[in-house]
Amino acid sequence: MKYLIAVDMEGVHGVEGVKYTGQSPYYAIAKDSSEYAKAVVSATEEVNTVARALYDNGAEKVFLWDNHGGRDNLYMELVDSRVEKVDPPKEMATRLNFLADIKVDGIIFIGYHSRAGSINGILCHTYNGLEIQYIKIDGKQVGELDIDSMIASTFGVPAIFCASDDVCLKQVKEYDARITTVQTKTGKGRTSAIYRPTEVVLSEIYDGVKKAMANRYQPIERKFPLEFEKRFTKMELAAYFYELNKERFGERLCFGDDANTICATVNDIDELRALV
Numbered sequence: 001m002k003y004l005i006a007v008d009m010e011g012v013h014g015v016e017g018v019k020y021t022g023q024s025p026y027y028a029i030a031k032d033s034s035e036y037a038k039a040v041v042s043a044t045e046e047v048n049t050v051a052r053a054l055y056d057n058g059a060e061k062v063f064l065w066d067n068h069g070g071r072d073n074l075y076m077e078l079v080d081s082r083v084e085k086v087d088p089p090k091e092m093a094t095r096l097n098f099l100a101d102i103k104v105d106g107i108i109f110i111g112y113h114s115r116a117g118s119i120n121g122i123l124c125h126t127y128n129g130l131e132i133q134y135i136k137i138d139g140k141q142v143g144e145l146d147i148d149s150m151i152a153s154t155f156g157v158p159a160i161f162c163a164s165d166d167v168c169l170k171q172v173k174e175y176d177a178r179i180t181t182v183q184t185k186t187g188k189g190r191t192s193a194i195y196r197p198t199e200v201v202l203s204e205i206y207d208g209v210k211k212a213m214a215n216r217y218q219p220i221e222r223k224f225p226l227e228f229e230k231r232f233t234k235m236e237l238a239a240y241f242y243e244l245n246k247e248r249f250g251e252r253l254c255f256g257d258d259a260n261t262i263c264a265t266v267n268d269i270d271e272l273r274a275l276v
């Protein structure tokens, strides 16, 4: 069996981000911040624990996709040397296409976070937090983990494990209750967390991954067409997005309840990736 560890940064243990002080531009785990440095260490610990659990329990191959921000967040010399890093193009249009080549049996999510607008969701956002207020599919809000899981499902790959804060895990279970979850921290605000002890989190991740490997299932299949809605923080962004996509989508693209919101009927995963 082969597995992919998909790594974002905001959901790892011991990290809550730097608080907003009214100074813009603002990024809660900017690369030069102590919270970013902590996130790198925590993500590395979680990835190495996952890799150990996978190899101890019979995995033949483990791949790593480090997809936070500009990528290359982890120092690979500190990551279990048996793990192979994938380095696909960053474009959303081809996101996760590399699954066709590596043919894994499941995805393990590390460091993922709750979707934009989640109360007490630590560092929650959906892609560009400054521009996107929410994304809905068939009337229900979705986040990055939902969308990555949906894309993976079109390659026949199920999401099997997620470690994150309590708010994100609730959303994960709504997506697919079969996903094994481990709580890294409890959200008390956007940049406020109650931490669980590192050794407890890592030990639960080890046991959880082992459990997830034994619990085999097919991914949830998303039926197309689906109704897509994206609300921008600024009308200008919505108008620009509309202009960019109107030729491809024609009559299927329109404004929603207001000038900040774009709606579309989406016929396949390529169209979905074009719009998120």
Ligand SMILES: [Zn+2]
Pocket (backbone or CB within 6 Å): 008, 009, 010, 067, 068, 069
């Ligand atoms: Zn991120």
